[in-house]
Amino acid sequence: MAFAVKKRSALYWRDTFQGYFFIMPVVLGLILFVFGPMVVSLYFSFTEYSVLQSPVFIGLRNYQDMFNRPQLRVLQSLWVTMSFALTSVPLTMAAALGAAVLLNQKLRGMRIFRTMLYIPTIVPAVATVFVWGWLLNPEKGLVNATLQWIGLPKYSWLSEPSTALPTLIILSLWGIGGTMVIFLAGLQGVPEVLYEAGRLDGANAGRLFWHITLPQITPTVFFVLITGLIGTFQYFVPAFILTRGGPLYATYFYNLNLYEKAFRWQFMGLASAMAWLMFAIILVLTLILFRSSDAWVYYEVKK
């Protein structure tokens, strides 16, 4: 390249022009709605800003405040989100995998069961949330009525600080539909030959699952794990509508906290800093998972 100044052909320039013509929407979109705002957001995170007044540069104060001022509840909401992630993500993954294994049996009617287990996923989140609120109503709800009927004590579910978050974790089980379908596709990609070989060696169903199925679907597990963790940081609607973060901030999710800081209190600088902390945590978690993936994720073709 340094010596031979190659004359680019007319074709080259035409392809370049046409290429950028086609991808123009996403190029503009990335600049206008991603890169540009990212830079501005990073700047905002070092300022005090309430939209109506100009931003005032305050250095790292927002970042210090997040850790040093418990009344902002940043760490508290981070803890709520992390404990939800550490329980709900493995729980839903296990349930989704279990359901997928059952649906993968060569039996009649599996498509109908797949549809039924998927249906809760297509109900709009807002509608779902109100139905749950009604089912779990301490005085009139069906759940407590059932408990009473079989002779168990009633629970307060979402209106009790100690049970509110566990309740939301249990409710997340109704959303396994998408994950289940992904796992099902992963299971169907496992070559039948491997099972035959295993059976010839006298392995039972449990060993087949542990030594063949699970290693074969680790790429799927990896993908689901990462998207699940990222998704937890977006958790909003149930906490916003059902519990309003309470009782006593027991369900004060990080995203809800960020929303309130920005749009209720107009702490735009602090909220930007919170968004960057969220991004940093997601990046670190993803990086750790990627680094560890060599040890436990199986790929057909080694690079």
Add this chain to the structure above:
Amino acid sequence: MTTIHQSLPIATEQSAVRYARRRQVDRTLQAVIVYGILLATSFIFLLPFVWMILSSVKSAQEVAYFPPTIVPRQVLLSNFFDAWNYPNMQFSLWLWNTVYISGIVLVGVLLTSSLCAYGFARIEFPGRNFWFMATIASVMLPPQVTLIPLYVLFFKIGWLNTFHPLIIPAWFGGGALNIFLLRQFFAQIPTELEDAAYIDGASRLRIWWRIFVPLSLPALLTVAIFTFQANWNDFYGPLIYLTGREKYTLALGMNLFNSQFGAQVHYMMAIAFLMTLPMIVIFFVAQRYFIGGIVLSGVNR
């Protein structure tokens, strides 16, 4: 065959029969267990949905019974009409707003994501890999990072309480995952088709529109369904950008109804059902695109 069979020692033959019989029993038992678990799980999974419907047709008195009646004593279909036309609520307007936003977003997403996907899949040009990687990487970025500058921008240019913040961004590429999905699909279309058209003097735009779009209708339909569903269900976006009641979407309207008349559970459940109904219909009509779409976006990476 028969000679081999006859030559088998008696003991082996008996054990083979026993083995076959045992496998048969095992298999039946296994089927019973699988069906049992799936039936129980399906029942629990559908229970909220069924309870929503049962509650939505009960009378105001009956829905407040404790313990509740399972089968409604009186099926009041008029609840749907009464809830929808509740005084001070504007569900018809909110429905229109939701359809309007979802519809225009849909057109923008399909058009621009397939244009970009074609560019990434079929044209070689400097910087292509950079922009493609940037597109894919943007999936990792939590929307909250860009949320506040965008909010400030939309505030400054007077777009708050308009549909623009919810619509316009969709016309710029239509989402990284959609571009990715369509690019994968376009990459599988044989080049011969394209070359033939090329020789006939067709422009790339024409090739995209006449060859790639018609050939990838299943993929486009998948993108369309997920886009429509996401917009129909979206709560966060409208909550931030739409402040006036007359601009509300169904999701916001339902939340408003709850905050004012939430005690009327039968009406709440009726609205929840009406809001869910279109999604159920779309799901059953286009189930294979739902399932296929999840698999495409989930496994291909």
